[in-house]
Amino acid sequence: MDFGLSKKHEMARTLFKEFAENEVKPLAQDVDETEQFPKETVAKMAKLGFLGIPIPKEYGGQGCDPLTYVMCVEELSKVCGTTGVIVSAHTSLCCDPIQTYGTPAQKEKYLVPLAKGEKLGAFGLTEPGAGTDAQGQQTKAVLDGDEWVLNGSKCFITNGKEADIYIVIAVTGKVEKRGRMMKEISAFIVEKGTPGFSFGTKEKKMGIRGSSTYELIFTDCRIPKENLLGAKGKGFNIAMHTLDGGRIGIASQALGLAEGALETTVEYVKERKQFGRSIAQFQNTQFQLADMATKVEAAKLLVYKAAMAKATQKVYSVEAAMAKLYAAEVAMEVTTKAVQLHGGYGYIREYDVERMMRDAKITEIYEGTSEVQRMVISANLLK
Amino acid sequence: MKVVVCVKQVPDTKGGVKFNPDGTLDRGAMLTIMNPDDKAGLEAALRLKDEYGAEVTVVTMGLPKAEDVLREALAMGADKGILVTDRVLGGADTWATSTTLAGAIRNLEYDLIITGRQAIDGDTAQVGPQISEHLNIPVISYAQNIKIDGDSVVVERQYEDRYHVVKAKMPCLITALAELNEPRYMTPGGIFDALDAEITTWGRANLVDVDDANLGLKGSPTKIAKASDKVRKGAGEKVAPDSPEEAVSYIIDKLTTKHVI
Numbered sequence: 001m002d003f004g005l006s007k008k009h010e011m012a013r014t015l016f017k018e019f020a021e022n023e024v025k026p027l028a029q030d031v032d033e034t035e036q037f038p039k040e041t042v043a044k045m046a047k048l049g050f051l052g053i054p055i056p057k058e059y060g061g062q063g064c065d066p067l068t069y070v071m072c073v074e075e076l077s078k079v080c081g082t083t084g085v086i087v088s089a090h091t092s093l094c095c096d097p098i099q100t101y102g103t104p105a106q107k108e109k110y111l112v113p114l115a116k117g118e119k120l121g122a123f124g125l126t127e128p129g130a131g132t133d134a135q136g137q138q139t140k141a142v143l144d145g146d147e148w149v150l151n152g153s154k155c156f157i158t159n160g161k162e163a164d165i166y167i168v169i170a171v172t173g174k175v176e177k178r179g180r181m182m183k184e185i186s187a188f189i190v191e192k193g194t195p196g197f198s199f200g201t202k203e204k205k206m207g208i209r210g211s212s213t214y215e216l217i218f219t220d221c222r223i224p225k226e227n228l229l230g231a232k233g234k235g236f237n238i239a240m241h242t243l244d245g246g247r248i249g250i251a252s253q254a255l256g257l258a259e260g261a262l263e264t265t266v267e268y269v270k271e272r273k274q275f276g277r278s279i280a281q282f283q284n285t286q287f288q289l290a291d292m293a294t295k296v297e298a299a300k301l302l303v304y305k306a307a308m309a310k311a312t313q314k315v316y317s318v319e320a321a322m323a324k325l326y327a328a329e330v331a332m333e334v335t336t337k338a339v340q341l342h343g344g345y346g347y348i349r350e351y352d353v354e355r356m357m358r359d360a361k362i363t364e365i366y367e368g369t370s371e372v373q374r375m376v377i378s379a380n381l382l383k
Numbered sequence: 384m385k386v387v388v389c390v391k392q393v394p395d396t397k398g399g400v401k402f403n404p405d406g407t408l409d410r411g412a413m414l415t416i417m418n419p420d421d422k423a424g425l426e427a428a429l430r431l432k433d434e435y436g437a438e439v440t441v442v443t444m445g446l447p448k449a450e451d452v453l454r455e456a457l458a459m460g461a462d463k464g465i466l467v468t469d470r471v472l473g474g475a476d477t478w479a480t481s482t483t484l485a486g487a488i489r490n491l492e493y494d495l496i497i498t499g500r501q502a503i504d505g506d507t508a509q510v511g512p513q514i515s516e517h518l519n520i521p522v523i524s525y526a527q528n529i530k531i532d533g534d535s536v537v538v539e540r541q542y543e544d545r546y547h548v549v550k551a552k553m554p555c556l557i558t559a560l561a562e563l564n565e566p567r568y569m570t571p572g573g574i575f576d577a578l579d580a581e582i583t584t585w586g587r588a589n590l591v592d593v594d595d596a597n598l599g600l601k602g603s604p605t606k607i608a609k610a611s612d613k614v615r616k617g618a619g620e621k622v623a624p625d626s627p628e629e630a631v632s633y634i635i636d637k638l639t640t641k642h643v644i
Contacts (some may be wrong), residue, residue, distance in 0.1 A: 011458065015569045049570045072571070197554030270502045 003301075008161040013337045014074035019048070020083075028080035031210035032355050037162050038210055041083055048116025050087060055095055059107055061115035066245075067307040074303075075088075077256025078263070080209035081359030084256055088249030089158040091116070093367075094121025095185065097167055097242045101230035110165050110189055122163035123246075124154035124216050125239050131156075132372050134239060135183060138216060141170040146225045148188060150160075150218035152201065156366070160214025161199050167242070168191045168216070169235050185235035189227045193231035196221030205356035244320045246367045248310055251303045251323040253355040254331035254363035258296045261356045263337035265289070268342055279341070288341060291336045318380045325373035349360040384427040384437040387491055389484055389498040389514070389597050390421040390456060392449040396503065404450060406607035408475050417452045419423050420499025424559035426566040428497050429460045435531060437642075440491060440592075444483050450582050457577035458569035465491075469586035474600030477505070481513030482597040486590030488518065495536065497557040502523055511558035521555040527563055534640060 004014070023044055031038050045051060053069040055061025062068075065174030069091060071337060077084030098111045113119040139152025150170055157166075166189070173184040200215025230238050266289060269280040279285050307322035309316035335357040339346035346353050362372045386397035395414040396402055403409045417425075431437040441447050441456040444467040453464030467487045476482060488496065496518075510522070515522035527546060528539035534553055540548045541560060569577075587598065596602055626629040638644045 006578075008556050011454070011569070011574045011578065012571050015458075015571065015574065019568055048568050053571050057572065062570065062575070064571045064575050068571055068575075306470055 007244045008064075009071065011065060012064070013071050013075065018077045019050075020046075020079045024076055024083050025079035028082075028352070029350075029355065031080065031082050033209075033349070036202070037211045037212045038086075039162070040365040042086060042117075042120065042162075045083075045087065049117070051090055051117035051120070052095065053091065054116030055099060055111065055115040059115050061095075061101065065307075066248065066310040067304060067330045069244035070248060070303060073249055073252035074256040074259070077253040077359075080210075081253060081257050081356065082194040083206045083322040084253040085158055085208055085211050085250070086120075088158070088253055089123065090121045090163075092249040093123030093158075094165060095169055095240055096245045097229060097238055098189065099122075099148065100241070101187070101234075101238055102189075102255070105226065105228075106189060106229065108141075112167060119161055119164035120159055122157055122159040122166045123242065124157050124166055124168045125184075125243075126154060126156050127152070128155050130174075130192075131229050132369060134185075134236060136317075137169060137171050138181060138186060139168070139170040141172050141186060141188060143225065144187055144222075147222040147332040148225060148228065150190070150196070150221040152218055154216040155200075155218050157214055158211055158366070159277070160212045160216065161202070162212040164192050166216065167229065168218070171233070172232055175233065177238055182236060184233045185212070185239070186219070186232050186237040187229040187238045188223060189229050190218075190221070190223055190363075194223055195277050205362070207355070207360070207362055209358075240317075243367055244315075245310060246364070247320040247324040247373070248303065248316075250363055250367045251299075251306060251320070251327040254327035254360065255296070255299050257301060257356050257360045258327070258331040258334040261335040261353050261360075262289070262292050262296055263340040264356075265292070265341050268345075281369065285341060288337055294332060294336055295330045299323075301332040302326050321373040321376040323369070324363075325367065325370050325377070328360075328370060331368045332357075333362050372383050384431065384489075384495070385493050385589050386427045386431055386437045386495045386497060388421070388425045388437050388439060388441045388456070388461070389496065390425060390441055390452050391418045391502045391504075392402075392416075392443065392445050392452045393502050393504045402610050405474070405600075406584035406610040411446060411448065415448075415451065415605070417455055418499050418504075420501060420503075420559055422499075422566045423561045423563040424497040424499050425456055425459065425461065427557075427559055427562045428495075429532065429567065431460075431495070431566070432460065437495075438466065440493075442467065442484060442487055442491075444468070444475075444480060444487070453582050454574075454577040454580070455569065457580050458573040459567055460573065463583070464580070465583045465585060467494045467585045467590075471587050471595070472538045474603065474635050475598065476603035476605035477507050477513060478604055479511040479600075479602040481485045481510045481599050482593050482602065483518060483590060484510070485514050485517030486593035488500045488514065489591035490589065494564045496520075496555040498527075498556065498558050500560050505543070508558070511556060518554075518556070521551040522558070523549050523551055523555065524558040526557045526559050529559075529563070534620070536550055543582070548604075567602075570638045578598055613627060 049062040052061035053064045057063040073084045141148045168188045168190050171183045172186040175184045196219045198217045203213040272279045302323040308317040311321040338353040392415045395416045401409040401412045428439045437463045440463040441461045441463045460644040501508035512522045523538045525541040526538045530537045537550045
């Protein structure tokens with residue numbers, strides 16, 4: 001068993017770190033303060049191939065593996081949680097399902113520009129009445145001639161108004177399952193600009209404030225018949241499988257936030273003086289840092305293991321759930337401790353840890369709450 | 384169009400400097416980066432590739448681990464990497480280095496050779512112009528802008544308060560300033576390809592038209608008398624005596640204890 005990174009991954013990390021330090025970190029505070037989507041950064045990342053890291057070269061991607069993608073989200077999130085989730089939602093929630101379930105024509109039309117970064121992707125599953133309970137979907141799609149007609153709305157959609165291509169989950173009928181009538185759910189590819197597709201208000205959030213979070217509204221929105229993704233009725237499976245990958249992305253974001261907060265705090269406690277010495281010299285500080293670092297390392301191992309599982313296994317739900325559950329809780333704990341070790345300054349917006357703590361909270365909620373991750377893990381134990 | 388870029392792996396100044404007993408740098412023990420002026424030279428070459436479809440070959444001389452800068456260059460977009468490494472080439476000064484690199488470049492076809500102005504470890508700015516002398520081609524140093532005009536290059540050569548526009552027929556050699564451009568990042572896919580790519584490795588036997596007397600430490604006219612790292616001073620001791628008399632007596636006491644007086 002080898003825990004060392006390959007030279008490819010080490011070099012990729014150097015790249016992501018350099019990019020994050022030079023291009024992302026200087027803007028992070030402003031992106032948060034002004035709630036502005038970092039368009040210029042996204043354009044730079046597109047140019048460098050960061051929006052198609054695990055996608056094969058034949059589809060315009062970089063031909064790397066899930067671990068490289070994970071390290072990209074991790075390094076971006078170390079300095080800016082907003083930038084991390086933009087890449088994660090685009091790659092895991094939009095590129096990945098098209099790569100896995102798309103027809104050759106859909107891949108050519110949608111995956112290639114997504115992987116090249118010419119287009120940005122998003123994913124619409126959550127509805128006002130259907131978050132964790134994906135069966136509670138209300139958005140409907142009805143086939144009318146050569147077109148599907150979508151009606152309904154999706155909420156809390158990451159990359160909401162900035163994306164060009166959306167994966168949308170909708171109810172296409174009813175099916176009998178084990179003697180019960182269940183909703184038949186299907187997945188669709190919807191382009192921005194399609195008549196009948198509009199946006200609701202922008203959400204004002206606690207953290208990841210530069211991320212564009214919107215409601216998607218479909219009113220008699222007609223999309224071509226061929227934009228059905230995967231088979232009719234397979235939408236629930238597609239959504240769940242997509243979220244397995246998405247959770248690895250969010251776990252990486254959480255890991256990055258925790259690492260960023262730890263690194264910032266290590267520097268701070270060496271500088272900050274109280275009672276005539278640096279607070280790094282107090283045993284409480286040392287023990288807190290030791291616990292934080294140990295948990296960050298454990299989270300990293302789980303996240304990297306999940307990335308390796310995605311590369312080699314067909315099913316990796318449990319690995320993804322464990323990685324997200326643990327990394328998200330570590331992110332919350334470590335960023336909270338980071339604020340505490342910063343004392344009053346940690347509560348001031350000028351200091352990065354204040355933002356990191358706000359950014360960390362969402363990792364315990366989106367793409368499956370921590371409670372959902374526990375359901376996934378225990379269901380596998382008790383099956 | 385064919386462009387050869389010479390790059391050097393240099394110590395990362397963030398990492399501290401270590402020396403061999405003979406006063407030369409212990410390159411194996413230090414963190415390293417691609418020399419910044421060389422990186423600008425590489426970027427200039429890659430822009431010629433973008434614009435004119437130039438083929439970019441990157442050459443370095445150094446320890447086997449200098450291969451890392453070649454892979455970095457490939458990940459940025461260079462086409463080919465050549466590592467010149469051999470025990471007999473070790474400890475080279477600028478004369479022996481330029482002799483070696485010229486001996487390697489004689490194997491290659493080129494319209495343009497680009498080197499950095501100088502390396503941050505030696506700061507001599509001699510290797511580039513010396514290579515041009517060995518190869519008997521024109522040199523334009525301190526380039527802050529490079530343009531191609533038919534079979535010539537037009538270069539803005541930087542001075543302290545102005546620049547000259549110099550035109551030279553190719554083949555020629557240009558030494559690049561870090562200010563020439565903002566080098567591009569690698570790409571993730573470029574990194575994966577670069578690590579799979581074959582790096583050509585040449586030794587003494589592959590050098591063309593060179594004399595052993597001009598190679599390595601033995602062939603280096605420069606001899607280092609002594610080299611040392613900056614000695615860090617301690618934080619010192621701060622005292623705040625109440626009166627000048629008290630201060631004088633404190634200092635005299637210290638000097639007496641240390642047998643200075």
